[in-house]
Amino acid sequence: MLIAAGLGSFSTGLFCYNRTTSAPEANDRLTPIYATREDLEKAVNEIRHLLGDDGISTDDEDLQAHGYSEWSSINIDRLPTAVAYPSCTEDVAKIAKICHKYKVPMIPYSGGSSVEGHFSASFGGVSVDFMNMNNIVEFHPEDMDIVVQPSVSWMDMNDKIKDTGLFFPVDPGPPARIGGMIATNCSGTNAVRYGTMKDWVINLTVVLADGRVIKTRKRPRKSSAGYNLNGLFTGSEGTLGFVTEATLKLAHIPEETGVGVATFPTMRDAAKAAIQVIHQGIPVGAVEILDDVQMDVINRMGGTGREWKVLPTLFFKFSGTHVGVMDDINGVCRIVQAHGGSDFEFEHDKTKQIALWSARKEALWSMMCLRTSGNEVWSTDVAVPLSKVPDLVEISKKDLQELGLFGSMLGHIGDGNFHETILFNGDREREMVTKCVHDMVHRALDMEGTCTGEHGVGLGKKQFLEEEVGKDSLHVMRTIKTALDPHWLMNPGKILDP
Amino acid sequence: MLIAAGLGSFSTGLFCYNRTTSAPEANDRLTPIYATREDLEKAVNEIRHLLGDDGISTDDEDLQAHGYSEWSSINIDRLPTAVAYPSCTEDVAKIAKICHKYKVPMIPYSGGSSVEGHFSASFGGVSVDFMNMNNIVEFHPEDMDIVVQPSVSWMDMNDKIKDTGLFFPVDPGPPARIGGMIATNCSGTNAVRYGTMKDWVINLTVVLADGRVIKTRKRPRKSSAGYNLNGLFTGSEGTLGFVTEATLKLAHIPEETGVGVATFPTMRDAAKAAIQVIHQGIPVGAVEILDDVQMDVINRMGGTGREWKVLPTLFFKFSGTHVGVMDDINGVCRIVQAHGGSDFEFEHDKTKQIALWSARKEALWSMMCLRTSGNEVWSTDVAVPLSKVPDLVEISKKDLQELGLFGSMLGHIGDGNFHETILFNGDREREMVTKCVHDMVHRALDMEGTCTGEHGVGLGKKQFLEEEVGKDSLHVMRTIKTALDPHWLMNPGKILDP
Numbered sequence: 001m002l003i004a005a006g007l008g009s010f011s012t013g014l015f016c017y018n019r020t021t022s023a024p025e026a027n028d029r030l031t032p033i034y035a036t037r038e039d040l041e042k043a044v045n046e047i048r049h050l051l052g053d054d055g056i057s058t059d060d061e062d063l064q065a066h067g068y069s070e071w072s073s074i075n076i077d078r079l080p081t082a083v084a085y086p087s088c089t090e091d092v093a094k095i096a097k098i099c100h101k102y103k104v105p106m107i108p109y110s111g112g113s114s115v116e117g118h119f120s121a122s123f124g125g126v127s128v129d130f131m132n133m134n135n136i137v138e139f140h141p142e143d144m145d146i147v148v149q150p151s152v153s154w155m156d157m158n159d160k161i162k163d164t165g166l167f168f169p170v171d172p173g174p175p176a177r178i179g180g181m182i183a184t185n186c187s188g189t190n191a192v193r194y195g196t197m198k199d200w201v202i203n204l205t206v207v208l209a210d211g212r213v214i215k216t217r218k219r220p221r222k223s224s225a226g227y228n229l230n231g232l233f234t235g236s237e238g239t240l241g242f243v244t245e246a247t248l249k250l251a252h253i254p255e256e257t258g259v260g261v262a263t264f265p266t267m268r269d270a271a272k273a274a275i276q277v278i279h280q281g282i283p284v285g286a287v288e289i290l291d292d293v294q295m296d297v298i299n300r301m302g303g304t305g306r307e308w309k310v311l312p313t314l315f316f317k318f319s320g321t322h323v324g325v326m327d328d329i330n331g332v333c334r335i336v337q338a339h340g341g342s343d344f345e346f347e348h349d350k351t352k353q354i355a356l357w358s359a360r361k362e363a364l365w366s367m368m369c370l371r372t373s374g375n376e377v378w379s380t381d382v383a384v385p386l387s388k389v390p391d392l393v394e395i396s397k398k399d400l401q402e403l404g405l406f407g408s409m410l411g412h413i414g415d416g417n418f419h420e421t422i423l424f425n426g427d428r429e430r431e432m433v434t435k436c437v438h439d440m441v442h443r444a445l446d447m448e449g450t451c452t453g454e455h456g457v458g459l460g461k462k463q464f465l466e467e468e469v470g471k472d473s474l475h476v477m478r479t480i481k482t483a484l485d486p487h488w489l490m491n492p493g494k495i496l497d498p
Numbered sequence: 499m500l501i502a503a504g505l506g507s508f509s510t511g512l513f514c515y516n517r518t519t520s521a522p523e524a525n526d527r528l529t530p531i532y533a534t535r536e537d538l539e540k541a542v543n544e545i546r547h548l549l550g551d552d553g554i555s556t557d558d559e560d561l562q563a564h565g566y567s568e569w570s571s572i573n574i575d576r577l578p579t580a581v582a583y584p585s586c587t588e589d590v591a592k593i594a595k596i597c598h599k600y601k602v603p604m605i606p607y608s609g610g611s612s613v614e615g616h617f618s619a620s621f622g623g624v625s626v627d628f629m630n631m632n633n634i635v636e637f638h639p640e641d642m643d644i645v646v647q648p649s650v651s652w653m654d655m656n657d658k659i660k661d662t663g664l665f666f667p668v669d670p671g672p673p674a675r676i677g678g679m680i681a682t683n684c685s686g687t688n689a690v691r692y693g694t695m696k697d698w699v700i701n702l703t704v705v706l707a708d709g710r711v712i713k714t715r716k717r718p719r720k721s722s723a724g725y726n727l728n729g730l731f732t733g734s735e736g737t738l739g740f741v742t743e744a745t746l747k748l749a750h751i752p753e754e755t756g757v758g759v760a761t762f763p764t765m766r767d768a769a770k771a772a773i774q775v776i777h778q779g780i781p782v783g784a785v786e787i788l789d790d791v792q793m794d795v796i797n798r799m800g801g802t803g804r805e806w807k808v809l810p811t812l813f814f815k816f817s818g819t820h821v822g823v824m825d826d827i828n829g830v831c832r833i834v835q836a837h838g839g840s841d842f843e844f845e846h847d848k849t850k851q852i853a854l855w856s857a858r859k860e861a862l863w864s865m866m867c868l869r870t871s872g873n874e875v876w877s878t879d880v881a882v883p884l885s886k887v888p889d890l891v892e893i894s895k896k897d898l899q900e901l902g903l904f905g906s907m908l909g910h911i912g913d914g915n916f917h918e919t920i921l922f923n924g925d926r927e928r929e930m931v932t933k934c935v936h937d938m939v940h941r942a943l944d945m946e947g948t949c950t951g952e953h954g955v956g957l958g959k960k961q962f963l964e965e966e967v968g969k970d971s972l973h974v975m976r977t978i979k980t981a982l983d984p985h986w987l988m989n990p991g992k993i994l995d996p
Contacts, residue, residue: 142885144776165779185722196720198729199697214971220881222694222913223948224683224733225955226963226993227975231696231729235722252779279640281663281750323821383718387640415720450721457723465724473712476982477725483981484974495724 030498032103032488034123039102044082046098047126051091057083065112066127071368072115073378073437074460080107080121087132089205089213089244096242097211099126105492106209108238110151110179113172115379116458118184118237122493128242130179137245141166145202145219147247150179166250169194172454173364182243184456185235189286189317189360192278192414194251196454198234205245206233209485219247232480237456238491240484254319257285258329259353262341263311267291267397267409270312271390273339274413277316278386282331285317287414288360291397294367294408295359301366304358309343314413315360363410367421374425380437380460382444383417383453392418392447396440403432417453418444442467457495465496528996530601530986532621537600542580544596545624549589555581563610564625569866570613571876571935572958578605578619585630587703587711587742594740595709597624603990604707606736608649608677611670613877614956616682616735620991626740628677635743639664642748643700643717648677648741664748667692670952671862680741682954683733687784687815687858690776690912692749694952696732703743704731707983717745730978735954736989738982752817755783756827757851760839761809765789765895765907768810769888771837772911775814776884780829783815785912786858789895792865792906793857799864802856807841812911813858861908865919872923878935878958880942881915881951890916890945894938901930915951916942940965955993963994 035043048056057063058081067079081104086092099106105125112119121127134151141164148157155174158167171188172181180186182204187196194200203217206229216229233241264270267289274287289312290298296310316332318325329346336344347353368377384392393409400407400420407422420440424433441451441464451457451464466474477496481488488498533541546554555561556579565577579602584590597604603623610617619625632649639662646655653672656665669686670679678684680702685694692698701715704727714727731738762768765787772785787810788796794808814830816823827844834842845851866875882890891907898905898918905920918938922931939949939962949955949962964972976994979986986996 140883140885142777143883145883185726187720187722191720195693195697196722198726199693208970208974212970212973214974215968216971217967218943218948219883219946220914220948220951221884222685222689222881222915222951224685224694224950224952225948225959225966226733226972227738227978228683228696228729228733229967229971229974231726231732232978234729235724235726240725254779279642281752321822321825323825324819327819327821383720385638385641385643385717386719387638416718417720444718445716448717450716450718450723452722453718453720454722461723468723469715469727470713472706472710473714473727474724476706476712476727479981480725480730480978483977 030482030486030488032492032498034125035102035104040081040104043098043102043104043126047082047084047095050094050098051084051086055085066109066119066129067121069112069119071113071377071379072117073380074117076117076120076122076459078121078124080127081124083127083129085129085132089207092128092207092242092244093211093213095126095128096207096209099489100210100487103487103489105489106242107491108179108183108242111175111177113175114180114184114458115455116460118180118456118458118494120459120493122459133244136160143219144250145247146250147245148178149245150177150243152178154178154181161250162253165253167253168200168248169251170197170200178246179243182234182246183237184454187412187415187454189288189412191412192287193283193285198231200249201230201234202247202249204230204233204243206241207244208241209487209489221249235456237458237494239481239495240490242490256320256322256325257353258318258325258346258348259356260316260318260329260332260344260346261313261356262336262344263309263313264339264341265311267312267393268390269340270314271393271413273335273341274314275386275389276335276339277332278414280331280335282328283320284328284332284414285319286315288315289393289411289413290315290360290363291409294363294410297366297370297408298359298362301362301369303362303366305355308359314341315357363408364421367408367423371423375423376425376430377421377423378433378437379419379421380440381417381419381453381455382441382449382451383415384444384447384449386416388447388449389413389416389418392443395443396420399436399439403436405429405432405436415453416449459494462495462497528980528984528986530990530996532623533600533602538579538602541596541600541602541624545580545582545593548592548596549582549584553583564607564617564627565619567610567617569611569875569877570615571878572615574615574618574620574957576619576622578625579622581625581627583627583630587705590626590705590740590742591709591711593624593626594705594707597987598708598985601985601987603987604740605989606677606681606740609673609675611673612678612682612956613953614958616954616956616992618957618991620957631742634658641717643745644748645743645745646676647743648675650676652676652679659748660751663751665751666698666746667749668695668698676744677741680732680744681735682952685910685913685952687786687910689910690785691781691783696729698747699728699732700745700747702728702731702741704739705742706739707985707987719747733954735956735992737979737993738988740988754818754820754823755851756816756823756844756846757854758814758816758827758830758842758844759811759854760834760842761807761811762837762839763809765810765891766888767838768812769891769911771833771839772812773884773887774833774837775830776912778829778833780826781818782826782830782912783817784813786813787891787909787911788813788858788861789907792861792908795864795868795906796857796860799860799867801860801864803853806857812839813855862919865906865921869921873921874923874928875919875921876931876935877917877919878938879915879917879951879953880939880947880949881913882942882945882947884914886945886947887911887914887916890941893941894918897934897937901934903927903930903934913951914947957992960993960995
């Protein structure tokens with residue numbers, strides 16, 4: 001792959017405004033033009049002066065690691081010019097001031113596990129890697145909240161606080177870190193019970209495009225004071241500001257948990273059973289659907305220490321009091337049987353629960369491991385209203401088969417959120433996968449759904465946003481972006497274009 | 499009270515921009531100047547032409563009812579010029595286009611039960627009353643959501659759908675309607691279990707300042723696609739756009755419910771017991787604190803058919819399965835006893851539950867009924883981190899007593915949300931109440947809390963917002979407001995000033 005790197009990426013240093021007539025209240029539309037090569041060099045030198053030699057890198061390997069992702073559905077032929085490593089909010093603010101002065105794009109980077117090209121350097125510029133900002137700043141068990149920096153891993157954090165009986169319930173992929181989790185409004189298997197990232201943010205410290213630092217709120221668990229900036233910055237993918245600190249709500253570790261697994265003759269049966277569980281109001285901790293291909297892949301990778309039936313499978317988490325969990329399991333068991341499910345297995349013992357859940361946990365990783373030389377992976381998600389899930393799952397499965405693509409299906413089905421992971425090799429197959437994914441997105445939108453339930457828009461889903469929210473909603477988003485970041489310096493090219 | 503009404507409210511019809519230097523990225527600050535008397539008349543005539551004579555009123559009584567509230571902590575000496583009664587989104591869009599053309603302020607009105615002057619006509623203009631938009635548009639039990647117009651009452655809605663086993667769990671004051679509930683990001687007693695209004699919005703149809711109509715999303719229960727406009731418009735108090743339709747999530751009616759009541763020697767004891775319940779993770783449906791004054795008022799009004807102990811009191815709601823509810827009650831009972839609580843009463847029977855909860859339900863109404871001629875009422879709320887609640891409650895109680903004011907205290911204490919309702923008469927007492935409320939707000943902010951947990955900012959809390967969120971966060975809010983409503987036509991004077 002040919003990638004333009006280093007200080008070679010530049011443009012003319014002019015700003016160009018075009019009047020548009022596309023909306024009744026049209027603003028002057030901006031075509032941002034970024035720093036000249038000379039100004040870019042000045043900016044990098046100033047950041048080096050600020051952070052020292054260890055605080056900024058222009059090594060090819062670093063640029064590659066911050067501009068390309070093997071997890072991503074999309075990569076581009078451009079890399080950042082430099083990678084900065086701030087240690088505190090003040091550093092980030094100073095970097096932003098420098099970039100603002102020279103009109104240099106800034107791209108935030110934390111866990112690097114996003115899948116829609118979120119940290120691609122669409123216009124070059126400086127990747128801001130928060131790896132040195134990975135501390136728990138304050139922990140208030142008495143208030144059930146925690147203050148963290150953006151590179152804190154949610155898994156490490158939960159490990160550190162577990163003895164207090166509290167935990168953070170949003171559970172995206174293991175490599176995810178708080179900064180990116182906020183940026184994408186991520187969720188995970190627990191969302192059906194606990195909601196998504198935006199529901200757990202108490203306040204954010206944000207560095208704006210011009211280097212000003214704001215804190216969205218103090219520390220109340222609820223508030224009706226002023227615009228909900230938490231809700232606006234969460235999910236904005238670093239395009240409105242960089243989160244440098246976050247106060248997050250915590251939940252109680254349930255008294256008891258359980259894991260259950262059942263297989264079904266068809267994906268439609270499994271999907272219908274899962275939806276019925278939600279319809280009956282059984283408060284499951286999670287309900288996940290995996291297709292036969294995915295189960296086969298897990299078997300082939302052999303990481304779970306057992307042989308699974310190669311059938312559509314539902315995985316359940318249960319949590320609550322002992323009696324509550326037993327109650328919920330009985331309810332789920334009845335529904336599973338009524339939908340042709342069989343072999344309902346349940347584990348109460350903690351260690352055995354982990355073993356039983358391991359197949360679900362290994363799902364994406366197993367697909368990644370299957371890649372051979374030249375193989376690429378495309379992982380995508382959509383979400384639809386609950387009642388549409390069985391149709392979506394069935395049609396998408398058929399589509400994959402008809403195209404002859406090797407892909408597995410998996411869903412946080414209790415939220416109507418559904419994933420496909422497809423392996424491919426070469427341009428012809430990439431074209432087929434593209435069609436398959438685009439068809440699934442259009443199908444989801446036709447069903448009144450969304451082009452992404454939890455992965456975010458990034459570069460990969462940008463083309464669907466107007467179809468999803470409409471031209472005028474997109475114009476509102478663009479108006480907000482331009483108002484807060486007039487030069488489109490923050491993660492430009494993601495979510496929407498000027 | 500002298501109130502300037504009718505077409506007499508006007509200004510010069512010029513727009514005046516002042517450059518400010520207060521923020522590094524300062525926009526041109528706007529001093530909006532609204533329609534001339536002539537233009538206002540033209541606007542009213544055009545709206546009359548659009549909606550017919552029944553669709554717009556300039557009767558004094560209507561203007562008074564839409565510009566003054568006996569519930570509110572604040573009223574101003576100005577009324578709207580006219581009240582418009584649209585019947586559909588298209589009507590609202592046309593009204594907005596007319597008001598936009600002539601630079602006429604627009605103020606949304608639904609339940610009229612807000613308490614911080616939210617529907618005051620700070621700059622005159624047209625009050626837009628949604629009373630004719632009170633329909634359930636679509637109901638999708640299979641997707642667990644409902645599409646409603648802004649004047650739908652949450653209580654009526656729940657009554658209509660109850661046979662499906664679903665309900666809408668956000669429970670502010672009985673007169674509240676969906677439009678205002680969204681505008682203030684309201685909550686209520688159920689928030690400790692179910693969250694606040696913003697957590698239940700799937701999409702919004704919004705009329706913007708220039709009359710464009712947007713729909714924020716399609717109908718997925720979760721999404722990471724683009725900026726979270728639901729979260730931005732919810733709680734924006736009609737200053738960014740008017741909500742004309744909303745799709746709301748619904749929850750399952752719990753299998754079983756219960757109500758419990760216990761009294762305590764002091765407010766601190768009661769508060770500490772409540773916080774302990776939350777700390778232990780007992781999933782109560784609600785936990786409410788009422789002080790001795792409030793209990794006495796309820797007795798004096800006699801609306802509940804029994805005599806209550808005049809002591810600090812906690813009211814609990816329980817919900818879940820039969821076994822779960824019994825479990826939770828046992829847990830709460832132990833905590834109550836450990837904190838000096840006594841007379842823990844519990845009701846399982848539906849009718850008796852309603853009787854037991856009646857004291858909590860009658861609380862505000864009882865205070866309102868106590869007013870004699872000339873009496874006014876000031877109802878206010880703040881919220882703080884959980885561990886600060888006992889201090890806040892105790893100091894605020896002492897403050898009220900020392901000032902010799904007649905006020906009662908009540909709190910959604912599981913969220914750290916706390917209310918005072920104070921009766922007063924005349925200017926001297928108004929001054930005392932003002933000091934008392936302002937002291938409570940500053941105390942809450944010092945404790946890292948918020949000036950309002952659920953009532954909203956409106957006119958009454960505007961002066962505290964900068965202290966709460968900081969100058970630059972307020973500037974971000976102002977930037978968003980100006981970007982979306984450049985002429986400051988939508989509910990101007992609320993939340994923030996240009």
